[in-house]
Amino acid sequence: MTYSELQMSIENVATPALVLHCPAHGSLGVIRSLGRLGIPVYAVHQTARVPALASRYCRGSFLWDAHAAPPKQTVEYLLEIGRTIGRRSILIPTSTDDMAIFVAEHAAALREWYIFPDQSPALARALASKKEMFHLVKKVGIPTAETLFPRSREEVCKFLKSATFPIMLKGIDGMLLYQKTGKKMVIVHDQQELLRSYDAMEDPQQPNLMLQEYIPGGDDTIWMFNGYFNASSECLVGFTGKKLRQVPIHVGSTSLGICLANPAVDKLTREFMKAIGYKGTLDIGYRYDTRDGTYKVLDVNPRVGGTFRLFVGQNGLDVIRALYLDLTGQRVPASGLREGRKWMVEDSDLGSSFRYYREGQLTLSEWLRSFRGVEEAAFFASDDLRPFLRACAQGVRLISSRLFRAAQRLASGQPVPGKAAGSGFDFPVTQRPVAMAPQTKVARS
Numbered sequence: 001m002t003y004s005e006l007q008m009s010i011e012n013v014a015t016p017a018l019v020l021h022c023p024a025h026g027s028l029g030v031i032r033s034l035g036r037l038g039i040p041v042y043a044v045h046q047t048a049r050v051p052a053l054a055s056r057y058c059r060g061s062f063l064w065d066a067h068a069a070p071p072k073q074t075v076e077y078l079l080e081i082g083r084t085i086g087r088r089s090i091l092i093p094t095s096t097d098d099m100a101i102f103v104a105e106h107a108a109a110l111r112e113w114y115i116f117p118d119q120s121p122a123l124a125r126a127l128a129s130k131k132e133m134f135h136l137v138k139k140v141g142i143p144t145a146e147t148l149f150p151r152s153r154e155e156v157c158k159f160l161k162s163a164t165f166p167i168m169l170k171g172i173d174g175m176l177l178y179q180k181t182g183k184k185m186v187i188v189h190d191q192q193e194l195l196r197s198y199d200a201m202e203d204p205q206q207p208n209l210m211l212q213e214y215i216p217g218g219d220d221t222i223w224m225f226n227g228y229f230n231a232s233s234e235c236l237v238g239f240t241g242k243k244l245r246q247v248p249i250h251v252g253s254t255s256l257g258i259c260l261a262n263p264a265v266d267k268l269t270r271e272f273m274k275a276i277g278y279k280g281t282l283d284i285g286y287r288y289d290t291r292d293g294t295y296k297v298l299d300v301n302p303r304v305g306g307t308f309r310l311f312v313g314q315n316g317l318d319v320i321r322a323l324y325l326d327l328t329g330q331r332v333p334a335s336g337l338r339e340g341r342k343w344m345v346e347d348s349d350l351g352s353s354f355r356y357y358r359e360g361q362l363t364l365s366e367w368l369r370s371f372r373g374v375e376e377a378a379f380f381a382s383d384d385l386r387p388f389l390r391a392c393a394q395g396v397r398l399i400s401s402r403l404f405r406a407a408q409r410l411a412s413g414q415p416v417p418g419k420a421a422g423s424g425f426d427f428p429v430t431q432r433p434v435a436m437a438p439q440t441k442v443a444r445s
Contacts, residue, residue, distance in 0.1 A: 008316030009037065013327050014038040016059075016089040018081065019052070020099050021066055025345060025378035026306035027094040033309065033320050035059075036383075040217070042085060044078070044402040049394070051387035052380060055133060055215040066099065075106050082113025090327055091116045092320070093303055094177070100280075100303040115327050117280035118231060119302070127278075130172045130210060140378050142268065142354035143294040145287075146213040156198055157210060160191050168212040169197050176208055177201065183249055184289055187214065215296060219243055219250060221288040223262055223295060224368055225269045226281075226311040228322040228332075233277050235270045236332040237322040239311035242341075244370060247352040249359070255349035257310040259341040265295055272297075281319045283308065308345035342371075345397060347376040 017034050019027050022045040035041045035057025043058050046065035053061045062081050079420045082089065091114035093099035103110060104121040126132040130147075137144045148155045149172065168229025170185040171177025178184050181201050187193040194211075202209045215221070220242065227238035240262040246252040264285055272281065283305025286295040304320060312318050325332045356362035379388040 008321070010039070010321070010325065010330065012328060012330060013038045013040075013122055014322075015115070016042060016047070016085055016087065017324065018078075018085070018089045018091050019043040020078075020091060020103070021045060021091045022050055022052040023095050023096050024306060025051075026304065026308065028055060029306075029309040029378070030092055030094055030320050031055050031057050032384060033318055034282065034324060037321070038084075039324065042081070044081065049390075051391040051394075052374045054386040054390045056384050058384065066102070068264040068439070071102060071106065074102070075109050078110060079113055085113075086316075088115055090114070090324055092323070095306065096303060097124075097303060100124055101128060111218055117229075117323070117327070117428065119279050120277065123276060123278065124302045127300040130174075132168065133297075133300055135248060135263050136276065136298050137272075137422065139142070140272060142272050142297055143210065144287075144297040145215055148211040149207075150209065150211065151207050152204070153195075153202075156195065160194070163191070163194075163211075163358045164213075165189050165191075165194075167194060168203070168214050170210050170212055172208050172210050187251075209348075214289075215287045215289050217287065217290060219246060221290075222246075222253070222298075223265050223286045223288065224303055224307065224310075225265055225284045226267065226306075226308050226319050227273075228281050228319045228326065229273050229278050230326050231269070231275045231279055233279060234272065237265055237313065237317055237319060239319075239337055240265050241310055245349055245356060247345075247348040251353045252352075253348075254307045254310070254343075254345070255352045256342065256344045256374075257307055257340055259311060259372065261337050261339060268295060278302070281297065281305075281308070281323055307343070307377075310341070312338060312341065312376075314338055321333070340373050341375055343376050343378075344371075344374055346380060346389075348378075390429075 017039055019030050021027065021397070022043050027043065030050055031041050031043060031052055032055060035055065040059045041057055043053055043061045044064050044066065045053060045061065046063065046068070048061060048063060052058065064074065064077050087220065091103060091110065093103050101121065101124045104119045104124040107116070110116070127138050131149050134144060134147050148159055150159065152429065166187050166189045168185055169188055174184040180203070186197055188197050198209060222243045224241050224243065225238060227235050229235050230373050239259060241257055241259045243254045243257055245256040246370055269284055273385045280302070281304040283301040283303070285298040286296055288295050308319050315333060317333060317335040322332045353362060355366055357367070379391045381388070
């Protein structure tokens with residue numbers, strides 16, 4: 001248990017919480033954050049093998065593939081879970097925007113057994129879509145990178161007449177592009193590279209690529225804000241910080257982060273969310289543009305972010321605890337930022353550190369010094385070892401499987417793919433058969 005947990009207690013912990021979709025470390029963080037306070041926490045996922053469900057703080061789990069099942073069946077299943085738990089619970093979608101959208105779209109039915117922010121489905125969809133988010137940000141008057149959404153190769157060629165390189169080529173739906181190509185974005189440096197990448201990555205029948213202005217600057221120009229907004233879109237708690245390392249490097253998610261105060265980002269985000277009437281937990285990223293001195297919105301996640309446990313206040317408050325307090329009618333205390341607090345994702349940071357080293361941007365001594373101030377890790381926790389051990393075991397199996405396949409290719413004379421191995425702890429989610437009745441893991445003593 002960390003310093004922060006020792007500083008906080010909640011008077012009323014009787015209301016349970018249900019975490020929806022648990023493939024990665026963010027959901028594990030939610031389970032630990034609430035469970036350490038004595039709150040009964042349950043989880044829903046398509047397989048019981050993920051690290052989050054091994055946590056001592058997970059009171060019980062239900063097996064269901066919310067992505068593969070028809071929405072109506074998932075609603076019915078969640079209502080059955082509510083009846084099984086026996087009282088209304090806080091419903092917390094994690095890891096993917098589509099789960100947050102699902103909850104917003106089916107709020108009327110789910111409210112019989114669940115409590116959650118009254119988010120507009122249209123707003124959740126708009127923030128989750130890079131295309132709609134761009135137009136929304138422009139409408140409100142918040143700075144963002146200039147972006148084009150071409151519907152054909154001809155529109156790309158027309159754009160090239162006035163293009164300034166380099167350019168970011170991204171997926172409007174980043175996960176859809178990743179599933180197809182193994183990448184969410186690429187940086188292109190000339191016309192030929194842009195056309196080659198566009199032809200290789202785009203599906204003409206379902207256009208999903210966008211061309212975005214490249215904002216110069218290193219990783220130190222990236223800023224994050226995590227906060228919780230109540231029913232009046234007032235920010236009850238908000239924290240800012242930076243990505244020290246990312247995976248993939250320069251363009252990915254946080255592998256090592258630090259809490260740092262940034263009043264400009266804090267003020268900009270509060271005004272932005274108030275203007276659009278946002279409610280609930282928020283994870284938003286900015287890049288500072290030295291050319292005009294503005295912070296420009298990069299991505300908005302209308303849900304709890306995977307990095308949220310980086311942001312823990314002086315009294316132990318984080319955005320999930322703020323949500324729980326607010327939705328159960330309890331006062332959310334003010335909390336100051338713990339300047340310099342660090343948080344890391346163990347396996348991701350090991351891989352990203354090696355790649356920064358190969359680029360010549362990280363020395364061994366700098367790498368060792370970078371861990372000063374790390375107070376918490378995504379998987380390892382001395383009071384909750386099972387998730388870490390399960391993650392390690394799965395990582396070993398994944399690496400062994402890849403080595404075995406590579407050996408088979410070499411033996412057969414086939415070329416071995418040059419793509420670097422991915423994270424050892426965070427895995428591509430495999431589709432599981434849809435469970436048609438609640439399957440519950442019995443609570444551990």
